[in-house]
Amino acid sequence: MKNVRNGFLETGYDTPKGNVHAGFIKEAWENDRSSVTLKVMPHISRLHLYPNGFEKMRVGPALRLFSEEVLKGLYFYRSQVEKVYGPARETEAFILRMSKLIAIMTSRCAKTSLRPDSANAAYLKEFLIFLNEWELVHIRD
Structure with a gap:
C-alpha cells in the first residue's frame, strides 16, 4: 500500500479507465484547510499528501489516503x-476501489472477514481482474 500511495502522490497512474492522480485530493485538501468552520477531511494533513522520507515508511497514512x-x-x-x-470520476473510483480492498484485507471481525463465496471474495476477484486489465494497459504502451 505504501508503494501504491507513493506512486499515486508522485506521478499518478494510467488505469484502464483513465489517469488517476493525487492532484484532486491536494486541491480538495487545500479548500478544506482554508475552511474556518466545517472540515470535511479533518484527519487528512500534510503528512498524508506530502510525506518526507521517513513518513513514507508509515502504513497508517497510506491507508488513510485511500x-x-x-x-x-x-x-x-x-x-x-x-x-x-x-x-475527478476516475480518481474517485480508484480511491473507492482501494478503500474497499483495504477494508477487506484489514477486517478484524468474523462477520466481515474474507470467506469463500462471500461478497468480499467476489470483490477481491473483481479487483484481480482490474489489476490484470491495468497490467495490459502498460503492456500495450
Whole structure:
C-alpha cells in the first residue's frame, strides 16, 4: 500500500479507465484547510499528501489516503477541484476501489472477514481482474 500511495502522490497512474492522480485530493485538501468552520477531511494533513522520507515508511497514512473521508472531501469540493483538474470520476473510483480492498484485507471481525463465496471474495476477484486489465494497459504502451 505504501508503494501504491507513493506512486499515486508522485506521478499518478494510467488505469484502464483513465489517469488517476493525487492532484484532486491536494486541491480538495487545500479548500478544506482554508475552511474556518466545517472540515470535511479533518484527519487528512500534510503528512498524508506530502510525506518526507521517513513518513513514507508509515502504513497508517497510506491507508488513510485511500479512505472514505477523502472520498467525502472530493465529493464536497467537486466543483472547485474540477475547475482546476477536470473530471475527478476516475480518481474517485480508484480511491473507492482501494478503500474497499483495504477494508477487506484489514477486517478484524468474523462477520466481515474474507470467506469463500462471500461478497468480499467476489470483490477481491473483481479487483484481480482490474489489476490484470491495468497490467495490459502498460503492456500495450
